[in-house]
Amino acid sequence: MVVIRLSRGxxxxxxxxxxxxxxxxxxxxxxxxERLGFYNPTAKGGEQTLRIAQDRLTYWKSVGAQASPTVxxxxxxxxxxxxx
Numbered sequence: 001m002v003v004i005r006l007s008r009g010x011x012x013x014x015x016x017x018x019x020x021x022x023x024x025x026x027x028x029x030x031x032x033x034e035r036l037g038f039y040n041p042t043a044k045g046g047e048q049t050l051r052i053a054q055d056r057l058t059y060w061k062s063v064g065a066q067a068s069p070t071v072x073x074x075x076x077x078x079x080x081x082x083x084x
Contacts, residue, residue, distance in 0.1 A: 001066070002060070002063075002064065002065040002066075003021070003022060003023075004020070004021050004036065004060060004061075004067040004071050005019075005028070005068040006020075006028075006071065007019075007020045007028060007032060009029075016039075017038065017039040018035050019037045019039060019052060020032035020035050020036065021036060034056065034060075036056050036060075037051045038050070038051055050074060050077060050078050050081070052078050054078075
């Protein structure tokens with residue numbers, strides 16, 4: 001099964017997450033199929049907190065990939081940012 005989930009990067013106490021499409025059997029920070037965007041929870045000032053390629057997200061969902069609950073929440077947050 002293919003899932004859309006977060007892959008952790010960054011340094012200790014300074015997390016940075018990539019939103020990736022990966023096989024469910026692969027470990028969290030292991031290999032992935034495609035990078036769809038990123039989430040930076042500690043962004044300050046003019047830094048961007050969240051970026052998602054909506055067209056690629058739509059494609060992967062259309063072919064059966066399932067998003068994790070956290071990614072679903074972030075997608076809704078990104079849609080709210082674009083609407084505002």
